[in-house]
Amino acid sequence: MSPPADNAAPHAGAILSIDLGAIQANYKLLQERLSGGAEMGCVVKADAYGLGAEKVAPALARAGARVFFVALTEEGIRLRQILNDTGESAFVQAQIHILGGLMKGAEEAYDASRLIPVLGSLDEIHDWKDFCRRIDTPLPCALHVDTGMLRLGLPPDELDKLAEEPARIEGLDVVTVISHLACADEPEHPKNAEQLAAFRQVRKILPMGRASFANSSGIFLGPDYHFDLARPGVALYGLGPTLGEPNSMAKVVRLQGKIAQVRDVDSPQTVGYGATHRIKEPGRIATVLAGYADGYLRSLSNKGTGYIGNIPVPVVGRVSMDLITFDVTNVPRHLTTPGNMIDLIGPHNPVEQIADEAGTIGYEILTSLGNRYRRVYIGE
Numbered sequence: 475m476s477p478p479a480d481n482a483a484p485h486a487g488a489i490l491s492i493d494l495g496a497i498q499a500n501y502k503l504l505q506e507r508l509s510g511g512a513e514m515g516c517v518v519k520a521d522a523y524g525l526g527a528e529k530v531a532p533a534l535a536r537a538g539a540r541v542f543f544v545a546l547t548e549e550g551i552r553l554r555q556i557l558n559d560t561g562e563s564a565f566v567q568a569q570i571h572i573l574g575g576l577m578k579g580a581e582e583a584y585d586a587s588r589l590i591p592v593l594g595s596l597d598e599i600h601d602w603k604d605f606c607r608r609i610d611t612p613l614p615c616a617l618h619v620d621t622g623m624l625r626l627g628l629p630p631d632e633l634d635k636l637a638e639e640p641a642r643i644e645g646l647d648v649v650t651v652i653s654h655l656a657c658a659d660e661p662e663h664p665k666n667a668e669q670l671a672a673f674r675q676v677r678k679i680l681p682m683g684r685a686s687f688a689n690s691s692g693i694f695l696g697p698d699y700h701f702d703l704a705r706p707g708v709a710l711y712g713l714g715p716t717l718g719e720p721n722s723m724a725k726v727v728r729l730q731g732k733i734a735q736v737r738d739v740d741s742p743q744t745v746g747y748g749a750t751h752r753i754k755e756p757g758r759i760a761t762v763l764a765g766y767a768d769g770y771l772r773s774l775s776n777k778g779t780g781y782i783g784n785i786p787v788p789v790v791g792r793v794s795m796d797l798i799t800f801d802v803t804n805v806p807r808h809l810t811t812p813g814n815m816i817d818l819i820g821p822h823n824p825v826e827q828i829a830d831e832a833g834t835i836g837y838e839i840l841t842s843l844g845n846r847y848r849r850v851y852i853g854e
């Protein structure tokens with residue numbers, strides 16, 4: 475489940491460097507953007523967006539984070555263990571919210587790991603209340619109200635029921651009330667203001683605990699969206715929160731693939747599976763030891779761009795499971811010998827660019843990063 479620790483794979487085909495100092499800098503940058511007394515909660519679901527919760531969560535705690543969000547119960551159990559292992563009492567006390575809600579029959583597991591279910595239906599509210607009554611302890615919980623995602627959260631009719639029958643939540647220790655924005659990365663989208671108005675209505679009915687509304691992009695929509703507790707994920711990990719705007723976050727990830735072999739080609743030939751790329755002029759092809767099994771998506775075939783120093787080298791032919799082929803004809807020979815590195819993600823081709831080339835979003839590139847890399851954490 476957890477990725478190999480530093481240097482666990484000294485002979486790996488690629489090196490994934492994760493800059494914990496940059497994550498901490500991003501934490502501070504987002505904190506500074508928040509208005510008034512708004513607090514930072516950190517989203518570390520999906521193994522901290524693929525970067526390794528074991529290292530990332532303690533780094534965030536050292537930067538000041540005391541509130542965390544994950545998606546699933548098992549992620550919460552693991553995160554509690556990670557924070558306990560730090561031995562720092564302030565980190566051990568941190569709050570962990572489970573965005574996925576209360577899984578059926580998991581009440582005891584939540585209690586044992588001090589997990590806060592983000593209750594998103596009257597049924598879940600009922601089950602949690604029932605459990606708290608049984609153990610005679612009002613354990614903390616959060617409420618999720620849907621304001622336009624149609625995914626999780628109390629739908630409008632269930633919110634109305636709560637308003638009519640407040641006894642349904644009497645005795646619950648609600649520490650957080652959340653809702654989630656659908657279009658926060660598009661500041662001009664009318665849906666943002668609609669959801670904001672809806673969430674303000676929600677707070678009239680459910681004024682208890684902290685209000686939590688903004689994800690990374692939501693923080694950049696301005697103070698109206700901040701409320702009491704923000705929930706950034708992706709911006710902590712260095713991705714730009716607003717579409718089409720320069721990225722002000724510090725870069726966190728670098729991925730360098732090792733050249734295994736270089737082939738001189740002096741007659742017309744094709745490269746790789748399906749013979750999808752034809753070499754017409756004499757040139758050179760470098761093969762790197764990473765592939766779609768490592769999260770270098772197959773859709774980057776004939777589309778992706780690597781870099782050797784500041785020289786772009788295009789992916790030619792199909793990305794295969796363990797190998798990628800680059801056209802290095804324009805690169806000085808001494809930089810392309812076996813063992814030399816090609817930036818698969820780096821200063822000139824950040825996560826967003828690879829995502830564009832692959833026809834996806836940066837989130838998917840990060841969470842696809844494989845576990846065969848040698849992982850190096852910088853600034854522990």
Ligand SMILES: *Cc1c(COP(=O)(O)O)cnc(C)c1O
Pocket residue numbers: 517519573654688689690691705706707708709
């Ligand atoms: C994933 C998630 C976040 C974090 O979103 P980012 O866009 O990564 O900042 C916040 N809230 C909820 C409910 C989420 O599912």
